[in-house]
Amino acid sequence: MAISAVAPATTTGPRHTAVVRVTHWVTALCFLALLVTGVEIVISHPRFYWGETGNIHTQALFQIPIPASRHSVPTGYGFVLPDQNGWSRHLHFQAAWGVVLTGLLYFVYGLTTRHFAGNRVPRGVGLGRDLVAHLRFRRPGPADAWSYNPVQRMTYLLVIFVLFPLMIWTGLAMSPAFVSAFPAAVSVFGGQQSARTIHFFLTIVLFGFLLVHVGMVWLAGFRYRMRAMVTGRAASIQEHS
């Protein structure tokens, strides 16, 4: 069994604070909404480009082999899917605000408390050992119920400080009004279509994270971990073993 590099600091009080639990679930809900509506929006034009411009008259970087919801896109399929862009776009941008506002609350909380320093920044040695344990699908031990190992910390850091901000940034880079005020926001990506393509790949990476995250929660004991994230109470060491 992998021994965590970080010994459980405390086993009293809630495993996850109320702010962490609420922001986690609001973000999860918004992310699901963004994922579903994002897929729906892509269906209206499942072609991707690089640079500033791209349309059916230009060479695509790649095309997802699915039917489209608009007649104008040649997909090779003899039919057109129902157009669901209306509610999808409304919900996409509303959920994006949900992520942004929740994220701001979480950042302020993380910086003003010991949350980032205590739960996110990797500490101690054992990164390699934990990585091997992860890759061998070893079940986490009781000590892991109260802390995060370096692999988890690195992953969460990546998701929270790199992937989500990049997702928001590439989303804003597609906004004609936003880039009129901040043109560099889109030019650093090489253009509006590049930003759209990166936005799409980031979606795949974040979806991959979601699958692994839920898979790890399952392996670690779904009921215990869900209870910890819903009620804040974690399993005691006796209960867990």
Add this chain to the structure above:
Amino acid sequence: MSFLSRRKLITGGLATAAGASGLAVAARLASQYGLIPPDHGGIYGPGETLTYAAQRILTRHSMAREFPRSLISKTPFANGRPLQQENYLRSQAAGFADWRLQVDGMVARPVSFSLADLRKFPLRSQITHLACEEGWSFIAEWTGVPLSDLLDAAGPRPDAKFVASYSMEKDASDSIDMADALHPQTLVTYGINGGDLPVGHGGPLRLRVPRQLGYKSLKYLTRLTVTDDLKKLGRDLSNPSPEYAWYAGI
């Protein structure tokens, strides 16, 4: 937490009251500074309002990106089928000689321009990006008259808040706020890439609002109506195609 202490109850109550009155003050200020979009109601109203308010604060005077001539798309994509309406085809057959653009509503002098009248105004050209909500885009050089010049000719009242636009296409109409209507890059265009505006791109006249998505650039433009309340205009122009957001700066 086994019980709710009196202190928690009082601080919680005070925080709620402060939050509620803060929201009320924010709503009044936002309304006063024109930060509330006409489609602020409904379940997606909060998202629309946040987007519109944030972007009006950030972008009131910002300029849409303009590009070098070398970036003009070789084949600008004209979305939709060319208009097949009888009255349009008749005008097209006559070389659009009878086409009029009417400017009315809350103005001192309602006017009506022919295409020849419009060409007498100092022309303005811009090479801008047109992005469709579907995801595709192109860059073209658009030529026309700044909408603000046409409004100046009619003399809009200072309390005007919106400019509604009507198309020859049946039931096609839309509206923009004064920030976009008076913006120097908002044009009534009659040319694209050095030639006349083709039918597929909304010829002979198309409104061009480069800081918003393509669907706000209304094709086959025939009438502009200045107003302080979109609901006064008979049809509800505050949400012309209800499935889409009124403000498309995204």
